[in-house]
Every structure is written in C-alpha cells, then in structure tokens.
Amino acid sequence: MTDVDEENRISFDPRENEAIEFRRRLNGNSEVITHALSDDNIDDFLSHEGNFAMQQPETIAGAVTLIFCQPPRNLSGGLNILFTPEILSVSWTERAFNAIIERHQFPKDILAVLQKRGSSAGWCSRYIKFEPSGKAAIISFVLMVRLTGSYASLLAISHDMSARRTVAFVIRARKDEHDLIKGTLQRNRHLLGHPLLVPALLVGISMSSNFGRVQILQVELANVERSTGQHDWQNIPVADAPRHDGELSRRGHSAKIAVAVASRLVDAVRCLFTLCQETSSQFQIDISQSCLQNRLVGFDFDQLLFNLQYQLHLRQADIEFLQQRADNQVSAIYSRLSQRDNMLSASIARESKKISESTLRDSSDLTCITALTALLLPATFTATLFAIPSLGGLPFWAYWAIAIPVTVTFFGAWVLWSLWRQHRSIKDKRLDNGYYTGHS
Template sequence: MFVFPFPGDSRPLSRVMSGFVFRFGIFRPSYYQLALSHDPATNLTYGLLIAKTADHEFPLMTQSLLQHRAHVTHPLLTAALLSKLVIASTASRIQASDRSLNELEESTGQHEYINIPMKSPLELDFMAATRRLNFVGRTLGVERMRAGSTILTLEFMAMEMYAIHDIAIFSHGGITSNGYEESSTLVRELINSHINACQNLALRAEYEEKRTQTQLAVVYQFMTQKEALTTSKIAYTSATIATEAKKDSSAMKAIAVLTMFFLPGTFLAAVFAMPTFDWNNASHPVVKESFKYYWAIAVPMTFLVLLCWGVSVWVPWKEWLPRVPERSKGKVVGFEEEGRDGMP
C-alpha cells in the first residue's frame, strides 16, 4: 500500500489517496494483476486489471460487483472478489486432478468399489499412465503454490484493512458512516473466508500429491511385474527353441548315420556304372585308359573345395572387413593432407 497527497491540495495529508497493487497467482499457468487507487474524500476507487488467463472471467467479475453494489465503494472489495475467481479456478483444477486419479485407480483396479468392475492392471498403457501422473503432479504442485501465494496476498489485504480504516477516519474528521462500517465488515469476512478456502485447497492439493506419488509407485510395480512376466515368457520360448534345436540335431545325426550307411554302396554303384569299365569284353582290360582322367580331375577339385571351406571358417573375416572402409578413408584423408601441405 502507498499513500500520497491529492493533487492540487494545499493542506498536506488532509486529503490523501491510498493505492494498492495486487498480484493473484503466479506466472504459470495464469495470474491477475490489479492496481487500485482510492480517494476517501470522494469515496471513489479507480482500478486497472491485467489478466493472463485462459478464460478471462470478466463477466463473472462484473456480476459479482453488481451483487455487492451497496459495498462497491470499499477499496478492497474488488480485490476480494477477484481472489474468489482465483480460488475457484484453483479448486476446479484440483478437482480435475482428482478425477484423473480416480480414473487411473479404476484402470489399475486399485479400489474396492462393488459397482465398478475390476480391470487387469497389466493391460494398462504404462507410458500413458506415467505421463498422465507426471502432468497431474506438476499441476497439483503449481496449484498448491498458487494457493499459498493467494494466502499471502489475502493476509496482506487483511493487514491493510486497519490502515484503510485509519485513513477513512482521518479524512472524515474522525467519523465514519454506518455504510462504510458494514462494507468493511463484509470485506473483512470475505478475506477471512478466502483465506480458509485457500488453506483447505492447499491441504487438498497436498493430499492429491500424495495420491499421485502412490499411484506412480503402483504403476512402477506393475511395470516390474509385466517385465518379469515378459522375461519369463522369453525364457520359456528360448527353452522351447533349445529343445526343438536338440531334436533337430538328433534328426541330423540320424540322417548322417543313414548317409554313412548308404554312402559306400552309392559310391561303388556310381563307380561301376561309369563308362570307363568294360565288363563284357574279355579280350580287353576291364579298366579303360580314360579312368585316370577321372582321378586327375576329382582329386584336385576335392582339395579345392576343402580349401575354400577352411578359408571361410578359419579366416577372421568379421574382424577384417570393418577395417577396410577406415583404411580407405585414411588413405583419402592422407592424400588430401599431402595436397594441402603442397599448396603455397
């Protein structure tokens, strides 16, 4: 509050004006700034209201002033009615947070209501739930801070009521009207009522914050349970795959044994069926001279196949191949550096 002489008055402090600047709420998500100046001699109050809110409830403010028309000359009535709007918006946001927590409790099945069906908490979208709980916790923290700042503003207004009363008595020669006393009583009751409402809202916001922390702990616990079940399913699937692989290995062994059993006979049948043998002509040798070409080609090809297999298995290609691009890049960079050094 600040007090200054009325312009043009030769008698200092015989006619004074009182001024107030209030700020309801904090910077986020919305706030009101109100500047008031009151002239006790003419009983006029001038005000400038700046609002940064999402709804700008000016019609409701005008309606409240019309309802208290008989007491509208009191300098702090506008500030008291404006604080009511702030308290109402804070209460609505806390109520919305309470609804969100109730819906989440129903989704996770953390209740004992008979008329509400129980749901499986493991089917919950945990990412959406944690995002929602974090947003609710942030909203409740802001609203609790808003309620605390509003309490400070209202307590300041309650203290300034005495100074305003002293200025009114001084301006009217020590006598005040009954209407002014009734207005002062009404504004004082409004301020005390708003302080109680803000204290209750602060307590409720604190309670809702504890609920939010509990819900976060519950969600994290269900996330851990779901991860454990998923890990168990993965382990079961891995065991099943290992069992099937073992069965496949046994089948491959059986196939290998059968192949070894039939391989000698197959080899002999293939050799004796070759045209390099002549079994019906007794005047010539059974084995023809062209049989040597078979061995001359088959033996080197066999060794070549074994050599390719050994190179593909024993040579560390996985370690060598990633280094090839780095070496080529290093050569290019080195060439560029040499070119730069050679420049004048």
C-alpha cells in the same frame, strides 16, 4: 490509428470503453451507474463534472468505480504474462491513459516495474500516500493476477480514505472477467467503502476459478486410477498394450503438471491475500475511522478475510492431496510398465527354453543318425564292392575281414573328430568369456 510508446512498451488503440460506478448510500440503498467513455468525455468523468456530476455526494457511504479497457485484439495470441517482449495494448489514447493514471495517483512506471520485476506467477505491490498527520490518505495497489485461466489480468486500484471511494483501472483482462468482477461487486455491495474490498474480491474470484481446476483434476486422476487398477490392466489386449501404456503415462504426467500449476496459482493468490491481511492490520485504525459511519462494513470485511483465509488453507490441503495421488499414480504406472516388461521377458524366456529343448532333441537325433551312419556305411560300402562281378569269387569270410577293420577305423576317426571339435568349442567359449588360461 495505433500509437506505440516504445519506452514503456504500450500501444494505444483508442476504442469506446466502459466505466461502472457502484454506490452505497448512508440509508443502505445502493445504485449502479454505467458510463460510456472516450477521449472526448474522460476529463469530465475524472473531475465529476457535466453529465458525470455526483448527486448528493454527502450521502454516499462508499463507492467503487471500475474503469475497463477493452480486451487486447491479440488476446488469442496466448499472452499469459506481461514480460519484456510484450507490448501492452490499451484501448485509450495516450492522453486519456495518462490522465487516468495521474488523476488516481497510480505509479507512472507501473508497466516498467511489472516488466522488470514481474514473475510468471503474478505480481502485487502497494503504494501508500500519507497525510501530514501520518494517517493514510490513499492506498493503491498494482496487481497482476490470474482470475479465470492462464491469462494474467492487470489492474491498478486506488482508494481515497476520506472519500471512501475506490477506483479500479482494469488495464488488461478478458471480457468474461469484466462481467465476473461486476457480478462479484454487485453481490458484495454492502461492503462498498472498505479500502481493501476490490483486492479481497479478486482473491475470492481467483479461488473460485482454482476450485474449478481442482474439480477437473479430481476427475482426471480418478480416471487414471481406474486405468491403473489390476482388473482393468489385465483385461487390456496385448496388441493394444503399447498404445495404452503410452497414453496412460502421458495422462499421469499431465495430471502432475496440472497439479503443479494449480499449486503455483494458490501460492500466488496467497501472496495477494497476505498483502490484504497485512494492510488491514497495519492500517487498522485508519480503516476503522474511514468506516466509522458504518461499523458493520469493517466487521463484515473481517469475516470475508477470515473465510478467504480458511478457503486458502482448505484449497492447499486439496492440492497437497492431489499431488500425493498424482505421485502415487505415476509410481503405479511405472510399476505396471515394469511388471508388463517382466512378464514379456518371462514369456520370451519360456519360448527360448522351448526352442532350446527342441534344438537339443534335434541335435541328439542327429547324433544318433550320424553314429548309425558311421557304423553301417563302411559295411555297406564293402558289400557294394563285393557285388562287383570281378570280385564275386572271394569267400564270405573275406567280407568280414575287410568290413570290420574299415568300420572300426571309420567309426574311431569320427569319434576322435567329434571329441576334438567339442574340446575346440569349449576352448573358444573360454576365450570369449575371458576364462582361458592358456592350458590345452
């Protein structure tokens, strides 16, 4: 049965959950213990009683406990960020969920804060509980970070400085991200006990995922660059040009969007890294005293932060270079499209010129035919009249006396009409162009 807390926008969908404890002993040995948790045994687990009693706690140099919620059932719904309209689904009863929050002193308004202040890039906040002497007793973090994809994972992390024990409550994450967090902690178990181990490892996980995106982007941009090459461009059939142009433009803009997303993810991860770095610097003395039994943990963690810092710098350099390449390719695409349009316009102009020249030749031929007709038609008409039997007795000179004046009159009328029509055409053209001044 699913219960909904409308005030904090949480739905409780109880299922069997998992907790994994990573422990490092003072002698250097490490162990991993997996627990199946439910509402029935959560109290014993939180108080380390019964089957969950910790053996020889005085020999533990550091520990990390991961408490996982099952992935939401509506994970396929495309929920990327935790915004106000979303109701967060957790696989615990309301009583067990609140018990975990209270036992490890996570902020009670954790979800309300995220929904009111969270951004699409992520969220990170820190909470410190101090001892009366002023030393840091508990360092807590609330993080919303993209680990492997666009899905935003939500974690609450608390470290007890005196017990050298970190508890990470993985509230919202995919199943493959559960396995990724486990594997990363297993490989870095020599750093167990450091207060900032889990947040720093989350930075590394997100950076590794971002590196995969950068590699995919490099391949896509290389394909676009090959497509915008002069040789490939000219070999495209004319009939396929519009389809190819549209696809190439789409791929170029998609690459720009992907670069922008990768850049935003790097910026969000940098915020989390900066939080770890500033916390390490601000509480350097307290952290050193917490790791006093094994100073190598502090040294190794500083080296981890150093490596992450330069990975961020190099990843940012990759992103900036990819951004320049994407901008260049979009400019090249528009240049090629403009070039193709110019070539098409030039081709149309050449064809129009050919048609105009052909029309002019046809017009000249028609003018010649019309002139010949104007010269010969009157004489032909006169000869036809003289062929009538009733006019057969007229002398031959009478034919010329009639044909010549008629021909001159007809031809002159045609010439005058042609000149008037030409003048009229020029006048109309000037009126259309706005140049006519009213003079005839």
